Amino acid sequence: MNTDAIIRTGRQTVLIVEDELVNQQLLGFILKESYNVLYAQNGQEALDLLHSEKYRVSMILLDIIMPVMDGITFLRLAGEDERIRSIPIIVLTSDNEMELEAFRLGAMDFIKKPYDMPDIILARVRRIIEFVEDREIIRDVEHDPLTGLYNRSFFFEYSRRLMEREKERTFDMLAIDVDRFRIANEVYGRTFGDQVLCSLADGIRKVLHGHLGISCRADADLFYVLIEHGADLKNSLEQIRSCIHEGEHPSVLRIRMGAYSGIGFEHPVSWYAEASKSACDSIRRNYQTDIMIYDEELHRRELYNERLIADVDTAIEERQFVVFFQPKYAIQGERPVLVSAEALIRWNHPELGFVSPGDFIPLFEENGLILKVDNYVWREASRRLREWKERYKLDLHISVNVSRKDLFSTDLSQQLQSIIIENGLSVDDVTLEVTESAYSQDADQMLKAVKTLRDGGFKIEMDDFGSGYSSLNMLCMMPIDALKIDMKFVRNIAISKTGYRIVELVAEMARALNVPTIIEGVEDREQYELVRRVGCDIVQGYYFSRPVDAENFEKLIEKEASQRG
Ligand code: C2E
Numbered sequence: 192m193n194t195d196a197i198i199r200t201g202r203q204t205v206l207i208v209e210d211e212l213v214n215q216q217l218l219g220f221i222l223k224e225s226y227n228v229l230y231a232q233n234g235q236e237a238l239d240l241l242h243s244e245k246y247r248v249s250m251i252l253l254d255i256i257m258p259v260m261d262g263i264t265f266l267r268l269a270g271e272d273e274r275i276r277s278i279p280i281i282v283l284t285s286d287n288e289m290e291l292e293a294f295r296l297g298a299m300d301f302i303k304k305p306y307d308m309p310d311i312i313l314a315r316v317r318r319i320i321e322f323v324e325d326r327e328i329i330r331d332v333e334h335d336p337l338t339g340l341y342n343r344s345f346f347f348e349y350s351r352r353l354m355e356r357e358k359e360r361t362f363d364m365l366a367i368d369v370d371r372f373r374i375a376n377e378v379y380g381r382t383f384g385d386q387v388l389c390s391l392a393d394g395i396r397k398v399l400h401g402h403l404g405i406s407c408r409a410d411a412d413l414f415y416v417l418i419e420h421g422a423d424l425k426n427s428l429e430q431i432r433s434c435i436h437e438g439e440h441p442s443v444l445r446i447r448m449g450a451y452s453g454i455g456f457e458h459p460v461s462w463y464a465e466a467s468k469s470a471c472d473s474i475r476r477n478y479q480t481d482i483m484i485y486d487e488e489l490h491r492r493e494l495y496n497e498r499l500i501a502d503v504d505t506a507i508e509e510r511q512f513v514v515f516f517q518p519k520y521a522i523q524g525e526r527p528v529l530v531s532a533e534a535l536i537r538w539n540h541p542e543l544g545f546v547s548p549g550d551f552i553p554l555f556e557e558n559g560l561i562l563k564v565d566n567y568v569w570r571e572a573s574r575r576l577r578e579w580k581e582r583y584k585l586d587l588h589i590s591v592n593v594s595r596k597d598l599f600s601t602d603l604s605q606q607l608q609s610i611i612i613e614n615g616l617s618v619d620d621v622t623l624e625v626t627e628s629a630y631s632q633d634a635d636q637m638l639k640a641v642k643t644l645r646d647g648g649f650k651i652e653m654d655d656f657g658s659g660y661s662s663l664n665m666l667c668m669m670p671i672d673a674l675k676i677d678m679k680f681v682r683n684i685a686i687s688k689t690g691y692r693i694v695e696l697v698a699e700m701a702r703a704l705n706v707p708t709i710i711e712g713v714e715d716r717e718q719y720e721l722v723r724r725v726g727c728d729i730v731q732g733y734y735f736s737r738p739v740d741a742e743n744f745e746k747l748i749e750k751e752a753s754q755r756g
């Protein structure tokens with residue numbers, strides 16, 4: 192091999208693969224004013240030189256007829272080689288027949304022998320090098336550097352073009368997301384996270400193999416795929432999963448897929464992508480399935496949710512939110528005694544009618560609006576309690592729900608304190624219900640928040656106990672003042688021995704922790720007798736009363752006051 196002695200930096204390098212010395216020298220002479228020039232006598236030498244990776248070659252000029260390895264074989268091998276494929280090749284030939292074959296194998300251009308027009312040769316080489324470099328720059332702009340997939344904006348643009356071009360075909364849009372990716376990244380490290388994303392991208396490439404379509408990484412762990420309709424979604428997800436499971440820590444990752452089937456031209460492509468993402472998000476907490484297809488029902492729900500979100504401020508201003516109260520009775524004495532009430536929000540929407548808290552509380556917990564709404568409830572409930580205390584001079588308190596999101600806000604304790612002070616109440620008057628599931632996520636943070644509240648004097652009831660999966664160990668560490676047994680345990684208390692025994696055990700556990708038990712959802716006399724027998728202290732449920740508005744709750748207070756004499 193004969194390489195040009197001086198490799199000047201800052202210049203591109205051209206490799207001439209040619210066995211005839213005269214031709215080598217002639218081409219070298221034309222090019223070496225502008226480029227560094229390397230030479231190889233045949234295809235094999237050229238491959239060896241390229242594999243040595245000593246030089247960054249910008250262009251190959253390739254003769255066809257050579258000993259050892261001819262130009263056609265070189266083209267074929269180069270096409271299969273990831274490292275060489277991207278280097279542009281100009282074929283040197285006097286044989287017209289060869290041109291077509293050379294193009295078919297990936298050559299970008301050809302130069303006719305003999306080399307009688309040096310300026311044209313130089314101009315061709317320069318143009319192609321520039322063109323390929325521009326293409327690489329564009330590629331970098333269009334692609335996500337980590338996974339090599341398109342980025343979001345180019346994906347939308349190319350999807351649109353693809354659909355325009357292939358009008359007679361139907362396409363689906365897929366969104367693929369990883370559960371709790373941020374946490375996995377934190378726990379297992381960024382390298383792990385990157386590996387997962389790359390494997391996911393490999394999986395997506397596999398899915399697209401043999402199908403018309405393109406894909407992108409749209410966000411940290413969110414991928415979109417536009418694919419010709421007809422691919423089996425379950426198989427596709429399995430393919431992606433198997434790529435990830437080849438890596439480490441397979442069991443911690445759940446991959447979800449949302450799809451919009453048969454996308455059209457009524458909306459921009461991004462709209463369909465958002466829709467598939469919504470479908471994907473809708474199963475975030477539903478572990479029964481990992482695939483969801485966007486449908487009319489989901490669309491209606493989305494519009495409905497948007498409406499609720501948009502209307503919150505007006506609802507607060509116009510007092511559309513109403514606080515209901517559900518009484519709690521202490522049941523271990525001679526007669527049930529009204530001791531407290533849980534404040535429960537209701538929304539009387541002027542157009543949508545009654546909206547259940549089950550519909551808007553989880554929604555507002557997701558986007559943080561719950562902070563406003565809960566603050567409103569705490570104020571309303573405290574204001575009512577003050578009135579009742581003044582009017583009836585009864586020893587009565589209320590409990591309010593505190594959502595997980597509330598616990599994250601740093602001034603929660605101050606907020607509650609100031610509401611209490613404004614209403615002339617004390618921390619003993621307002622108990623805080625924190626749902627058990629709040630403890631199972633970010634346990635440390637919750638412990639800290641609950642501790643701060645208790646340090647401020649507040650009493651904490653662990654709500655919905657037994658509905659989530661907080662460990663018994665957690666219960667030992669947790670500073671709580673009452674255990675509120677979830678409604679579903681009462682369902683079975685009268686039905687089976689085991690059902691009865693479980694409530695009994697939870698009550699015993701609460702005694703061991705030295706805290707009273709409250710049981711919710713008691714609906715009839717039989718259930719009531721049984722929870723009394725197992726030793727539950729306080730009952731809340733339809734058996735005594737449904738949640739009622741302040742006026743009706745006041746009637747219950749009146750009754751209690753007259754009974755107490
Ligand atoms: P929760 O805190 O566990 O409240 C108890 C729920 O059980 C209430 O539903 C109540 O109406 C219902 N309930 C009470 N007794 C019975 C019974 O005997 N049978 C049956 N079937 N149900 C009974 P509601 O009012 O629909 O509230 C649902 C959930 O919404 C609440 O569960 C709570 O997690 C949340 N929520 C309600 N109001 C607020 C609020 O102001 N702030 C926050 N953050 N969450 C609230």
Ligand code: MG
Nearest residue numbers: 533592624654
């Ligand atoms: Mg509650």
Ligand code: MG
Nearest residue numbers: 654655675711
């Ligand atoms: Mg509850």
